[in-house]
Amino acid sequence: MNPLRHVFCAASVVTLATALVPAHAQGVIKIGEINSYKAQPAFLEPYKKGMELAVDEINAKGGINGKKIELISRDDNANPGDAVRVAEELISREKIDVLAGAFLSNTGLALTDFAKQKKFFYLAAEPLTDKIVWSNGNKYTYRLRPSTYMQVAMLVPEAAKLKKKRWALVYPNYEYGQSSVATFKTLLKAAQPDVEFVAEQAPPLGKVDSGSVVQALADAKPDAIFNVLFGADLSKFVREGNTRGLFKDREVVSVLTGEPEYLDPLKDEAPNGWIVTGYPWNGVKTPEHKAFLDAYQAKFKDYPRLGSVVGYSAIHSIAAGIKKAGGTDTEKLVAAFKGLQVDTPFGKISYRAQDxxxxxxxxxxxxxxxxxxxxxxxxxxxxxxxxxxxxxxxxKMRPAD
Structure with missing residues (x-):
């Protein structure tokens, strides 16, 4: 055989073999991320920036165990079926190593079930429904953000201090809203047995008829209101409520309203004195938050929203898990996340082994x-x-893994 031909053939085999090796085996860790970018831009545009900042930081330090991170994001059209279809494509076509994302609770639950069926690691960064870690929980799914239960439990002691007997409830009619209200009723009733719930308004997500909702709440003459609306629904509710005097001399307890994503758009219509969960980005003075704030503002010439913190912390969580696991093997990664500690702009967090x-x-x-x-x-x-x-x-709430 011609020696040159032999060398050429050998080189061709090497080239072909290299082409067939998956990208992640050549030094790249692929994170597949799915979210409702078109439907929920207020939260998810800052969220994506937070992820990008984390990827830049990790890669600038040499990546994870010598491998750089590549982030591949897709839109799920705020649809659970689309979320699963995109997840399938990310695994089969893009050969991702881990899955992350989801904003809405229903898409998060769809991906939670997908992770269980495919035995594939999934970090639910943002969806809040308790089912993700309790009734629908599984060993392959972890969740970053404080859940519906946690955020409502933080607000209930403040609600109980108001000593208001007659409460009205308003919430988007899907999993997140329903579970928020159910938890609020249970916890407030335990803290204040004489409480009464005199009205409920549950408009479809993104389709609030603010005039009729506000009028129905006003007609019930509540002492206080528990609100779970967010985004454009919140803006319409606040505007109509201000116009009709719904909030005058009436206490309001509200999940998420203190997040810049939802508070900033209210501008001069922003209410006074609502008790809220949120993120006062310009007032947090801890060293870890200052480092994050400075880096974020330097890169984007903008201030962070809560989504920025969540996206940033999600990528750093995945990086910490892979580093601890020594790679992206699913079972090793699942084990590594049990009790995993991660440094975030809000300080050190850990992932609970029990749920x-x-x-x-x-x-x-x-x-x-x-x-x-x-x-x-x-x-x-x-x-x-x-x-x-x-x-x-x-x-009792979570099935055995």
Whole structure:
């Protein structure tokens, strides 16, 4: 055989073999991320920026165990079926190593079930429904953000201090809204047995008829209101409520409203004195938050929203898990996340072994209209580890892995 031909053939085989090796085996770790970018841009555009900042930081330090991170994001059209279809494509075509994302609770639950069926690691960064770590929980799914239960449990002590007997409830009619209200009723009734729930309004997500909702709440003459609306629904509700005097001399407790994503768009309509969970980005002075804030502002020339913190912390969680596991093998990664500790802009968090829920907390405070801009005041950071059911209760709610 011609020696040159032999060398050429050998080189061709090597080239072909290299082409057939998956990208992640050549030094890249692929994170497949799915979210409702078109449907929920207020939260998810900052969220994506937070992820990008984390990827840049990790890669600038040499990656994870010598491998760089590549982030591949896809839109799920706010549809559970589309979320699963995109997840399939990310695994089969893009050969991703881990799956992350989801914003809406229904898409998060779809991906939770997908992870179980495919035995594929999934970090639910944002969806809040308790089912992700309890009734629908599985060993392959972990969740970063404080759950519906945790955030409501942070607000209930403040609601009970108001000593208001007649409460009205308003929430989007899907999993997140329904579970928020169910938890609020249970926990407030336990703290204040004489409480009454005199009205409920549950408009479809993104389709609130604010006039009829506000009128129905006003007709019930409640002493206080528990609100779970967010995004454009919240803006319409606040505007109509202000116009009709719904909030005058009436206490409001509201999940998520203190997040800049939802508070900033209210501008001069921002309410005073609502008790909320949120993120007072310009008032947090801890060293870990200052480092994050400085880096974020330097890169994007903008201030972070809560989504920025969640996206950033999700990528750093995955990186910490892979480093601890020594790679991206699913079973090793699942084991590594049990009790995993991660440094975030909100301080150190850990992923609970009993239900795969992180201990990330939230800020609780009050809204203030400060010269035509909504801000959070009188806030305190509450550690998520302190707002969980007992281990025995978790065992009853969560199927065995």
């Amino acid at each position: 795969n829920q992180s201990t990330m907390g939230a800020y609780v405070g009050k809204t203030k209209n400060d010269g035509g801009k909504g801000v959070m005041v009188d806030y305190v950071y509450l550690d998520g580890a302190k707002f969980q059911p007992s281990d025995d209760e978790v065992k």
